Structures are given as C-alpha cells and as structure tokens.
Amino acid sequence: MSKKLTSRTEDYSKWYNELVVKADLAENSAVRGCMVIKPYGYAIWEKMQAELDRMFKETGHQNAYFPLFVPKSLFEAEEKNAEGFAKECAIVTHYRLQNDPEKPGKLRVDPEAKLEEELIVRPTSEAIIWNTYRGWIQSYRDLPILINQWANVVRWEMRTRLFLRTAEFLWQEGHTAHATKAEALSEAKLMNNVYATFAEKFMAIPVVQGLKTESERFAGADETYCIEALMQDGKALQAGTSHFLGQNFAKAFDVKFANKEGKQDHVWATSWGVSTRLMGALIMTHSDDNGLVLPPSLAPNQxxxxxxxxxxxxxxxxxxxxxxxxxxxxxxxxxxxxxxxxxxxxxxxxxxxxxxxxxxxxxxxxxxxxxxxxxxxxxxxxxxxxxxxxxxxxxxxxxLKDIQDALFKKALDFRDSHITEVETFEEFKKVLETKTGFISAHWDGTTETEDKIKELTKATIRCIPLEGKVEAGVCVYSGNPSKRRVLFAKAY
Amino acid sequence: MSKKLTSRTEDYSKWYNELVVKADLAENSAVRGCMVIKPYGYAIWEKMQAELDRMFKETGHQNAYFPLFVPKSLFEAEEKNAEGFAKECAIVTHYRLQNDPEKPGKLRVDPEAKLEEELIVRPTSEAIIWNTYRGWIQSYRDLPILINQWANVVRWEMRTRLFLRTAEFLWQEGHTAHATKAEALSEAKLMNNVYATFAEKFMAIPVVQGLKTESERFAGADETYCIEALMQDGKALQAGTSHFLGQNFAKAFDVKFANKEGKQDHVWATSWGVSTRLMGALIMTHSDDNGLVLPPSLAPNQxxxxxxxxxxxxxxxxxxxxxxxxxxxxxxxxxxxxxxxxxxxxxxxxxxxxxxxxxxxxxxxxxxxxxxxxxxxxxxxxxxxxxxxxxxxxxxxxxLKDIQDALFKKALDFRDSHITEVETFEEFKKVLETKTGFISAHWDGTTETEDKIKELTKATIRCIPLEGKVEAGVCVYSGNPSKRRVLFAKAY
Known part of the structure; x- marks a missing residue:
C-alpha cells in the first residue's frame, strides 16, 4: 500500500479515511460499522482517558460500572429517551446456539433459548443507572451522587466512518444525582467546562461552548450543553455534550429523596459524555497532507x-x-x-x-x-x-511546548477566520457555498425556521454560544425579531 | 440494613454475599446475572488494572480494542472454541425497536429489522481477533504481535454470584501471534508467571502455577496454564489462565506468514486473561467476620x-x-x-x-x-x-509493609496447611469431608478416571503443578501407574 495520502484539497473525506488506516490508528472490522482500534490509535485514546479521568476525579467524581444490557421494560420507561434511541439499537433475543441440523459444522440460534424479555445493548446508560440509583437514594444525605463510567456503547447507525460515527464506540458517561435544580444545572455547566478545558489545553482544539436548540438536544434532556469544534474542511464537529436532565429520569424511575425538611421530592440529574469521536476531531483539526500531526500532550512518543x-x-x-x-x-x-x-x-x-x-x-x-x-x-x-x-x-x-501552543494558535486562527456574521439569507447561502465554517446569524427561536434552514442548506444550528453577542436583530430566514446570534454550520 | 455480617463458620457463602453488598463493592442489577460494580469496588479493580497494565507493558505488550460482536460465521470457525461457548452466549438478532401496536407506550422488536447474520456478544475474542490478524500478518517481520485488550465479555451462565460468576464481567485478554511454537509456549508461560507474581506480590494471594488437564482446558487451546488459589473455606479458585493455542486459530482463520526462508507457515498463538473474578478471590482470601480486609497495595484508602x-x-x-x-x-x-x-x-x-x-x-x-x-x-x-x-x-x-507481608504469610500458611497428600481413595474422600483444601494425589492421566472422581466426590483436578513433586506412584482411584502427583479440590 502506498504511503502517500490523497491531499486534503483533492478529497478531504478520502484523505481522512486513508490517514486513519495508514497511520495505524484504526480499521474497519468484519462487523458492520464496528472498528478495530489499533495499538497506535489506542495509545492516543489512553492518553485522553488518563487526563479526562484525572479531571473527573479532581472534580469529585468516582468511577463505577453498570450492565451492558438494558431490559426492554427499563429502556422504554423514559419515553423521549426511548424514542430517541429505539430506531438504532442492537437487541439480544436469545442466549444459546445449537448445531444446525441442516448444515453440518454450522451453528444456529436455538429457538428454545428465547429470552423472556429482550435486552437492548446500551446506547447510553441513563435507564439502567437511574433504575439502580432508586435503591441508593433515600435522603438528601445520599446526594449528590457523582459517578462516571468508562464503557462501550452501541448505536446501530446506518452510515458509519472510523472514529466519527461507528456502531460500537468507546466513551465515558457521567451520571450525577442532585437535591436541587440549581446544583444539577451547575454540574452540567461544570462538566461542559471540563470538556472545553480538555479540548483546548490538551488536544489543542479551540471549541465554542454553547447550548443546543430544542431539536438538537439529547433525547430526555431539558438542556444540552456542548462543545463545538471546526474542522479544516469548514465543517463543525460536536466534540462533547453535557445534559441537564431535570427530573425526567427520576420521574420515569421513581427516584425520590427526603429533603432537609423531610419532604419527598424527585432527584435532579445530569449526564455527560465524550467518546472515541474525539480521535476524529483530533485528526481533522491538526493533520496535513503528509499525515497525522499530534499535539505533544497526546503523542504516544513525543x-x-x-x-x-x-x-x-x-x-x-x-x-x-x-x-x-x-x-x-x-x-x-x-x-x-x-x-x-x-x-x-x-x-x-x-x-x-x-x-x-x-x-x-x-x-x-x-x-x-x-x-x-x-x-x-x-x-x-x-x-x-x-x-x-x-x-x-x-x-x-x-x-514541545512551542508545538503544543502553535497547534492551538493555528487552529484558533483558522476557526476565528471561519466565523462569518451574516444578515441576509442570500449571504448565508453564499458563505456555505464559498467559505464554509461557522455562520453567526440571527434566528427567531422557532424549530420551524431551524428545520426550514436545514432543509434548504443542510446547515444546522450547532449551538447558542454561552458567550455569544446578545443583540437584537431580525431572523436571517423569517425576518422575525431575534434576541441573539447563534452559530450555524454543516456538521459531522 | 444491619451492618453485622453472618459469620464465616455459620454460612460461608452467605457471609461472602453479604460482605460484597455491605462493604459497597457490588450488587445485583435488573439484568439477570449482571452486576453493578459500585465505586468502592471499582476503585479496587482500577488498582488491579493499573498494576497489571504496567506489567503487561513492561513485558512488551500494547493495548488495542476489537469489536464487542462476533458474526456467527466467525464464531463457529474454530470448532472446539465454538462448541465451548455456544451453549451460553448472548445473541443479537435485531437492530430496531418500534411502537407496539397492541400496547400503547410500549416498544417491541421490529420484525423487519432482522440482521442478515446473527451477532454473538463476545464471550472471548479469539475469533474476531484472529480474523483481524489475518490482515496484519504477511511475513515473520510482522511477528510477534503482542496485544492486550481491556473489555467486557458475556457468558450466559445459569447460576451466577457477584464477582465469581456473572453473565457480564470485565477482564483483560491478551492475544499474541508468534513465528514459532517455542516462542508461543514461552509467552504463555511468561504471562502465567506475570499473573502469579501479581497475585502474590500485589494481592497477597499465594497461588500454585500449573497446567490444566485436557478436559479442563480452554476450548480451542493445546495447553492451559493457570494459577490456582485456595479460599478460606477450603475451596480452590482459578484466578487466571494463559493458553497456548497452537496453530488452531491460525488454521481456522487462515493466518499464514512467510518465514525467513520464504516458506509459508501458520502462525502460533497464545491468549491469557484475568477478570473481575479476582475481586472474589481477594475478598475470600483475606476478609474476616468483621468485613473486608485489603492488602495495602490494593486499598483505595490505605x-x-x-x-x-x-x-x-x-x-x-x-x-x-x-x-x-x-x-x-x-x-x-x-x-x-x-x-x-x-x-x-x-x-x-x-x-x-x-x-x-x-x-x-x-x-x-x-x-x-x-x-x-x-x-x-x-x-x-x-x-x-x-x-x-x-x-x-x-x-x-x-x-503498611508489615500488613502486606502478614496477609500473604497468613494466606500462605493456611494454603500450605491445607494441601494433604493422600495415597488411597478412602483418604481422599475423608479429606474432602473433614479438612478440605487441596489434595495432592497420584492420577493415572486418563479423562475417564478424572471424570469418575469428579462424579463421586465433586472434586476436580485443579492443575498439574509446574513445580510439583515428580515421583512414580499409583493412581489414587484406578491403581494404575502414575508419574506425578496432581492437585485436586472442590472449586469455585
């Protein structure tokens, strides 16, 4: 196999796929949509894990481990969450193979060994974890619970790409329980901030912190905080999310506690995660036509x-x-x-x-x-x-220090020079055709407008920036009044 | 819940189950046979992981990650391995849920979303890994491959117990590929030795290194090395295994290499693993009626x-x-x-x-x-x-140093005083009724005798010790000639 890569200008997508394989980071496996993470790629992921784990522990979290499987009755308990993941999940229905009487030497599913209740391979663990938390929480003295889990999850995505979107991926998922709404909200913001710090200081990737719109929120969340990065081809990549789950899971799984006044109340929740998708962000932010470029803090060999x-x-x-x-x-x-x-x-x-x-x-x-x-x-x-x-x-x-700083600076300059403020929908479309990157535009706040823009341009609202300009204006599409600009982009 | 434990003499099994839950190590989950590892238990597991990982890397191994699922056609490729795991495996057959038309608010498996080929949730990863290695190995220059994976695996066990036997468990599995039989054999021995060192120096658990008999071998192995420990109730526990796989998987998956003379040959293999079962060994070796006793090297708080x-x-x-x-x-x-x-x-x-x-x-x-x-x-x-x-x-x-040493010494004294040499089957049975522990006895080397003794006494051959006494004798059951003593015990 030639070591020479397709250039980024020639075919960015092909360049990425070749780079992942040729730099020995990962490859496709015999299982549709599942990847093999090769030792060199895994060594980079281990460095990310070590630093994130340190940051989680420093902010008071402990690791634990919950089951891979979610019984269907628990899976469907939180309706929005179930709806969000039901269409793409791996389902275990049987627990035994037997010799195939029609094909000597082959096995088949034993029809007698059908599970009474189907098990869903976790696409995310809120359901199994909140069902467990019910047994752990009686009083405000049991709160907060600050737990993280390093695990594999499965989402039966139809179109997959190494690291960016795979049927199985590795991630961490934090799941916390709190006595008050304010505390849960501040946890969700804190962890989004941890992700932003990690991305910028460690991965040398500048990110915008923001809130997702209602239609882009995690299924079952009241608010989703996120960090958004910009890749070299001008497309955005969601690099991490932190959800304020309100009392949705506590209500679905009947998790109540006695507060200091002895009154029963539902528990407040957050969850937050980053995954091996970060490997894709790392590669696409820094690398060039000669191959991978790694910030020293993540290089297995510096x-x-x-x-x-x-x-x-x-x-x-x-x-x-x-x-x-x-x-x-x-x-x-x-x-x-x-x-x-x-x-x-x-x-x-x-x-x-x-x-x-x-x-x-x-x-x-x-x-x-x-x-x-x-x-x-x-x-x-x-x-x-x-x-x-x-x-x-x-x-x-x-x-090494210079390189770390220079990579961040270069990515930041690129990102900042690819945020374009537009006032009209004509400008909006023109930017997407020519310059790409983030488009900072006024939006009237309705899902209807958001959907229409997506339909017409394939650009989505990446986030409502936490530190965005708050200024009155008119929506770039509907002309209705808007209170602030949001960031649009085409995205991975 | 009372903090007081059932005493070991009253009911050892109940003592263990209570201790695991009351010391906040783990608990049963809503998924049959699957456990939740709680933060305190997980912190101990993390310490084991860190030390093992260090030892693996020191001996030249790298971590990687392979898919959770094994397509049925790969699963069945190595016949003995398939036979060994087919009866207890979780099988994914569908990839989508849909609203249940008969039960509003409930979901059901979408019959249209049936996989073309069933996926087995890995009970062990030889099949998926050797199918991958085929693409990585062309010449002797590509060898050895020394890879380890930290992962979850699923074996649909019917009777489960926290840590000791669970449907899902966490483990590491090493999978190595070599150019020669001698090199693979020495790798299998080396890793068994790493496990023994880890058990003794780190967990303060004395172990016997040995070989499994043919009927106790890993399904698909030519030899299985093991470390066997003795619990306080006189039952043995297999704490780790290291397999010499010969060319079985290379043949099943057609993995050949060109040797230095340019001749094609099948690759030689090993695999080796320890799991969260070690937590059970740790608990049962050192703890007492007041609760958990931890060696300082594994204590989250010393x-x-x-x-x-x-x-x-x-x-x-x-x-x-x-x-x-x-x-x-x-x-x-x-x-x-x-x-x-x-x-x-x-x-x-x-x-x-x-x-x-x-x-x-x-x-x-x-x-x-x-x-x-x-x-x-x-x-x-x-x-x-x-x-x-x-x-x-x-x-x-x-x-702290004294405690670490004293725990090992105490466990060693117990173990050594619970190895009884017997010459007759009457003595053999008497030891099982009274003293328990390991029984060192002559065996004629046949599976027939081994099976008969198991049937009559429930004791199995735990191992043929690597450093056992080599002396001629007569089989304790059949009276036929024997070249060496082996260790029998009832086991977890």
Missing part, C-alpha cells in the same frame, strides 16, 4: 531518535549517544523512542514517523558525533535545525 | 483519619494536625482520607472502615493533642497502639 550509520561501529557510537539522550529526556518526563531497527532505512523511518505524527524527530549520524550536534525536525512545521548536543534537552522541552 | 472531638474548637485543632499528617503521608505516596463528616459519630465511622477494610485507622482526640500522640488501629489484626506523632509517618510506612 520524540523519536533515528540513527544514521554505516556498519556496526558507527551504530554503536550513535547508540551510546542516543541512550544518553533518552535518559536525559525521560528524566524530564518526555517520552522517547529509539528506532534502531536494521530492517528499515532511515528514509522509511522518517516517512513513518511523519505519517504517524511524532512531534519531534532527532537524527544522529557520524558527522553529528564529530561535531557534537544532532539534527532535529519538527513535525508540525516540517522544519529542521542542527542543535548542539549540550543544548538538546532544553531545546526539546521548549520545542 | 489510611483513614477520624477526628474525636466536642465542639468546633476541638475539631479545628484536630483538623490542623490531621491535615499535617495527610500531607506527610501523601508525600510518601500513601493514600489517606480524612473523615470529618458531622453526620456520623466516630463509632459508626470505625465500623464502616472496618467493614470496608481500610488497612490503618488513625484516631485523634483532644487528649492526643495534649500528649502529642495518635491512636492507630490495624484492620488485619484488629489491634491498636498509641504512637508519638513524631514517629507517625515512619510507623505508617512500616505498618
């Missing part, structure tokens, strides 16, 4: 060292220096790999690490040994420099 | 500090000392919790931490402040001592 040598003596001399560099870098908590495979030439190694987005590449040859230097190459800018060995550790530390 | 006070002034003075102790202990990487809740009295807190197995409890009262002392209580021995505050950090460090 630095790779490649020896340039002829013969064993040169290799030994280079290796000695390489090992000394590695121990210096590791002492500074910098992850570094030394690639002295003799089955690959340096050029092939350079190409591989470029494709896989290793932030810094150090090459050491015989001439470097003589001069006390190394060559260092930056993945993001594709620039090289010769550095004195004595300055190397400090240089690497500074460069 | 130390808890409880203030004894009257009024705000005393609490403030105690809290100041407590915070200073906490920062000293944390500087030594000791996890410590300060429980200054005013909704619970000290006695209730003591009882809770005893039930939950916190290794060390420190109580600080006004008299301690005057004397420059604290009271420190050990969970494992239920002993208390008054310690000078100035010696506290060192004392805690030493005590």
């Amino acid at each position: 630095v790779v060292i490649v020896p340039i040598y002829r013969g064993a003596d040169e290799l030994n001399a280079v290796s000695e220096v390489a090992h000394s560099i590695m121990s210096d870098l590791r002492a500074k908590n910098i992850s570094v790999k030394y690639d002295d495979r003799d089955t690959q030439r340096p050029g092939a190694k350079f190409a591989q690490y470029e494709l896989q987005g290793v932030p810094l590449r150090i090459a050491i040859g015989a001439r470097d040994l003589a001069n006390g230097t190394v060559e260092i190459a930056r993945r993001d800018t594709l620039t090289k420099a010769v550095i004195a060995l004595s300055d190397l550790t400090e240089t690497v530390e500074n460069l | 130390v808890v500090i409880v203030p004894i006070y009257r009024g705000a002034d005393e609490l403030n003075a105690v809290s100041e000392v407590a915070h200073s102790i906490m920062s000293d202990l944390r500087a030594k990487n000791i996890s410590v919790k300060y429980d200054d809740r005013d909704t619970q009295r000290p006695g209730a807190k003591f009882a809770q931490y005893e039930l939950q197995g916190v290794p060390l409890r420190i109580a600080i009262g006004a008299r301690d402040l005057a004397n420059g002392t604290v009271e420190i209580a050990r969970r494992d021995t239920l002993t208390k001592a008054v310690i000078a505050l100035s010696d506290l950090t060192e004392t805690v460090e030493n005590l």
Whole structure:
C-alpha cells in the first residue's frame, strides 16, 4: 500500500479515511460499522482517558460500572429517551446456539433459548443507572451522587466512518444525582467546562461552548450543553455534550429523596459524555497532507531518535549517544523512542514517523558525533535545525511546548477566520457555498425556521454560544425579531 | 440494613454475599446475572488494572480494542472454541425497536429489522481477533504481535454470584501471534508467571502455577496454564489462565506468514486473561467476620483519619494536625482520607472502615493533642497502639509493609496447611469431608478416571503443578501407574 495520502484539497473525506488506516490508528472490522482500534490509535485514546479521568476525579467524581444490557421494560420507561434511541439499537433475543441440523459444522440460534424479555445493548446508560440509583437514594444525605463510567456503547447507525460515527464506540458517561435544580444545572455547566478545558489545553482544539436548540438536544434532556469544534474542511464537529436532565429520569424511575425538611421530592440529574469521536476531531483539526500531526500532550512518543550509520561501529557510537539522550529526556518526563531497527532505512523511518505524527524527530549520524550536534525536525512545521548536543534537552522541552501552543494558535486562527456574521439569507447561502465554517446569524427561536434552514442548506444550528453577542436583530430566514446570534454550520 | 455480617463458620457463602453488598463493592442489577460494580469496588479493580497494565507493558505488550460482536460465521470457525461457548452466549438478532401496536407506550422488536447474520456478544475474542490478524500478518517481520485488550465479555451462565460468576464481567485478554511454537509456549508461560507474581506480590494471594488437564482446558487451546488459589473455606479458585493455542486459530482463520526462508507457515498463538473474578478471590482470601480486609497495595484508602472531638474548637485543632499528617503521608505516596463528616459519630465511622477494610485507622482526640500522640488501629489484626506523632509517618510506612507481608504469610500458611497428600481413595474422600483444601494425589492421566472422581466426590483436578513433586506412584482411584502427583479440590 502506498504511503502517500490523497491531499486534503483533492478529497478531504478520502484523505481522512486513508490517514486513519495508514497511520495505524484504526480499521474497519468484519462487523458492520464496528472498528478495530489499533495499538497506535489506542495509545492516543489512553492518553485522553488518563487526563479526562484525572479531571473527573479532581472534580469529585468516582468511577463505577453498570450492565451492558438494558431490559426492554427499563429502556422504554423514559419515553423521549426511548424514542430517541429505539430506531438504532442492537437487541439480544436469545442466549444459546445449537448445531444446525441442516448444515453440518454450522451453528444456529436455538429457538428454545428465547429470552423472556429482550435486552437492548446500551446506547447510553441513563435507564439502567437511574433504575439502580432508586435503591441508593433515600435522603438528601445520599446526594449528590457523582459517578462516571468508562464503557462501550452501541448505536446501530446506518452510515458509519472510523472514529466519527461507528456502531460500537468507546466513551465515558457521567451520571450525577442532585437535591436541587440549581446544583444539577451547575454540574452540567461544570462538566461542559471540563470538556472545553480538555479540548483546548490538551488536544489543542479551540471549541465554542454553547447550548443546543430544542431539536438538537439529547433525547430526555431539558438542556444540552456542548462543545463545538471546526474542522479544516469548514465543517463543525460536536466534540462533547453535557445534559441537564431535570427530573425526567427520576420521574420515569421513581427516584425520590427526603429533603432537609423531610419532604419527598424527585432527584435532579445530569449526564455527560465524550467518546472515541474525539480521535476524529483530533485528526481533522491538526493533520496535513503528509499525515497525522499530534499535539505533544497526546503523542504516544513525543520524540523519536533515528540513527544514521554505516556498519556496526558507527551504530554503536550513535547508540551510546542516543541512550544518553533518552535518559536525559525521560528524566524530564518526555517520552522517547529509539528506532534502531536494521530492517528499515532511515528514509522509511522518517516517512513513518511523519505519517504517524511524532512531534519531534532527532537524527544522529557520524558527522553529528564529530561535531557534537544532532539534527532535529519538527513535525508540525516540517522544519529542521542542527542543535548542539549540550543544548538538546532544553531545546526539546521548549520545542514541545512551542508545538503544543502553535497547534492551538493555528487552529484558533483558522476557526476565528471561519466565523462569518451574516444578515441576509442570500449571504448565508453564499458563505456555505464559498467559505464554509461557522455562520453567526440571527434566528427567531422557532424549530420551524431551524428545520426550514436545514432543509434548504443542510446547515444546522450547532449551538447558542454561552458567550455569544446578545443583540437584537431580525431572523436571517423569517425576518422575525431575534434576541441573539447563534452559530450555524454543516456538521459531522 | 444491619451492618453485622453472618459469620464465616455459620454460612460461608452467605457471609461472602453479604460482605460484597455491605462493604459497597457490588450488587445485583435488573439484568439477570449482571452486576453493578459500585465505586468502592471499582476503585479496587482500577488498582488491579493499573498494576497489571504496567506489567503487561513492561513485558512488551500494547493495548488495542476489537469489536464487542462476533458474526456467527466467525464464531463457529474454530470448532472446539465454538462448541465451548455456544451453549451460553448472548445473541443479537435485531437492530430496531418500534411502537407496539397492541400496547400503547410500549416498544417491541421490529420484525423487519432482522440482521442478515446473527451477532454473538463476545464471550472471548479469539475469533474476531484472529480474523483481524489475518490482515496484519504477511511475513515473520510482522511477528510477534503482542496485544492486550481491556473489555467486557458475556457468558450466559445459569447460576451466577457477584464477582465469581456473572453473565457480564470485565477482564483483560491478551492475544499474541508468534513465528514459532517455542516462542508461543514461552509467552504463555511468561504471562502465567506475570499473573502469579501479581497475585502474590500485589494481592497477597499465594497461588500454585500449573497446567490444566485436557478436559479442563480452554476450548480451542493445546495447553492451559493457570494459577490456582485456595479460599478460606477450603475451596480452590482459578484466578487466571494463559493458553497456548497452537496453530488452531491460525488454521481456522487462515493466518499464514512467510518465514525467513520464504516458506509459508501458520502462525502460533497464545491468549491469557484475568477478570473481575479476582475481586472474589481477594475478598475470600483475606476478609474476616468483621468485613473486608485489603492488602495495602490494593486499598483505595490505605489510611483513614477520624477526628474525636466536642465542639468546633476541638475539631479545628484536630483538623490542623490531621491535615499535617495527610500531607506527610501523601508525600510518601500513601493514600489517606480524612473523615470529618458531622453526620456520623466516630463509632459508626470505625465500623464502616472496618467493614470496608481500610488497612490503618488513625484516631485523634483532644487528649492526643495534649500528649502529642495518635491512636492507630490495624484492620488485619484488629489491634491498636498509641504512637508519638513524631514517629507517625515512619510507623505508617512500616505498618503498611508489615500488613502486606502478614496477609500473604497468613494466606500462605493456611494454603500450605491445607494441601494433604493422600495415597488411597478412602483418604481422599475423608479429606474432602473433614479438612478440605487441596489434595495432592497420584492420577493415572486418563479423562475417564478424572471424570469418575469428579462424579463421586465433586472434586476436580485443579492443575498439574509446574513445580510439583515428580515421583512414580499409583493412581489414587484406578491403581494404575502414575508419574506425578496432581492437585485436586472442590472449586469455585
């Protein structure tokens, strides 16, 4: 398979699909819509998990684990939630296979082994969790409950794409229970904020925090907070959501508590999640026609060292220096790999690490040994420099910090230059045809207008920004009065 | 619910079930046979995961993720494996629910949304993984593949018990591919050894390493290595297994490679796993009639500090000392919790931490402040001592080490005093009636004898110990010649 990628301008979608496979991040499996996350891709996901988990614990949450299956009677208890997920779910109906009497060596479902009640493979866990919380909550003393779960979920999507939309995906889902509406609302906002901080500081992806419109809300939520990012092709990507669930699940599952005055009340809820979809956001925000570009904070290897040598003596001399560099870098908590495979030439190694987005590449040859230097190459800018060995550790530390900052800055500049304020529907359509990106426009607040715009342009309201401009205006489509601008875009 | 547990002598099984629930480790869910792992139980599992993950990576393995579902045609490809798991598996047959026309507000499976091919929820992942490996392996240069996966699996067991046997459980499964038989065999042994080291050093559970007999092997394996532990009721528990799979899966899934001479050969395989069942082993090895006893290396909180006070002034003075102790202990990487809740009295807190197995409890009262002392209580021995505050950090460090060692020593003494060598079947049966534990006996090597002994006594061959006595003898049941002793026991 050629290492060369289709360019982004040629076919952005093809570029993405090729990059995911060629950089060894993931591939399609034998199961429709389900992916295999390969070790290199999984190592990046593990880094995301570790940091998110740290942030969740720092904000008082604990991990737990709830069943994979949701009995149908629980699944249907919260009506809107059930309606939202019923059309795309995997359903377990039987619990045994038997030899197929008509096809020797083959198995078939044993018709006798039918479950009394069908089990839905969780598309999300509100139902099973709130059914459990009923047993945990009697009084205000049992609240809040601040729980997170790392899990796999299944949504039987018809059109799937690696990381962006898969039938099974990995995620975390927080599920919290509170005594008051105010507390639940502030939890939902807090966790959306945690996601925004994670996206910006860790993934170097600028995001807009906002509220979803009623028609884009999570099924069963009273409000959905979200973080929205902009990809290089000008399409938006919802990177995380945090839901204020009101008392909807408490009512559906009869979860009440005695408040301080001894009065019974339904519990208030939130849920919030991010998934392996973040991998798609990461790839599409930073990468280029040469392959993956990773922010140093998520790179499984921040630095790779490649020896340039002829013969064993040169290799030994280079290796000695390489090992000394590695121990210096590791002492500074910098992850570094030394690639002295003799089955690959340096050029092939350079190409591989470029494709896989290793932030810094150090090459050491015989001439470097003589001069006390190394060559260092930056993945993001594709620039090289010769550095004195004595300055190397400090240089690497500074460069990693620079790269992290530069990637964010670049993505932020791109995003900010792709938010266009429009006043008329003509302008609106023109932006979608030419520049793409976010369109900041007035909207009259009705689902009718929202639907009509979607039908005509395929653009949806990505969010009502939390820090958006509040100014009176007229709706870009209906001409009716509007109190504030919202962000429209075509989206993943 | 009373905090008092049924005693072990009264009803060991009831004691276990009560302990798991009352110590807040896990509970049964609305889904038959599936459990909810509560935050305290999950925190212990996370500590196991972290250490195992570290050990896997140290031995060169990487994590990845494969689909939850196995299409039936892949599931049945390796015949023995399929046969072993077909009778107890969850099967997805449909992908959509619809409104039930006969029951308003209810949903039913949409008969139109039947899958073309049924999907089995993975009971283990050899099939889906080896089907994937076919695409990854062409030449010896692609080998070895050393991959681990952290995942949930489902086995539709009829009789379930929290942690010990559940329809869904969490585990890790390693799946490796090798160019030679010798290399695969040594991988299988290495990982069994990793499990043994983890059990003994980390969980303080002594284990016997051995080989399973043919009838106890993993379905599809040529050899199964295992670690076997002994519970306090004298029953054995299989705590981990590591399988040498030969070329069985490579043949079933047509996975070949070109060796160094350019010749095509099937790839050699291993798989190995431990699961949340380890939680059951942990509980049953160390705990007592007062509740959970945890080795310090697995305790979410190694130390808890409880203030004894009257009024705000005393609490403030105690809290100041407590915070200073906490920062000293944390500087030594000791996890410590300060429980200054005013909704619970000290006695209730003591009882809770005893039930939950916190290794060390420190109580600080006004008299301690005057004397420059604290009271420190050990969970494992239920002993208390008054310690000078100035010696506290060192004392805690030493005590934690002592407790870890003492728990292992105690379990080892128990295990070693419960291995009985017998020469006759009368003796064999007598041990099972009176002392229980492992029975070391000669066996003629036939499945027939093994089955007969199982039928008559319910005891099975737990393993053929790797370091067992090799001595000629006669089979305890058949009287036929035997080359070595094996370990029998009743088992979980």
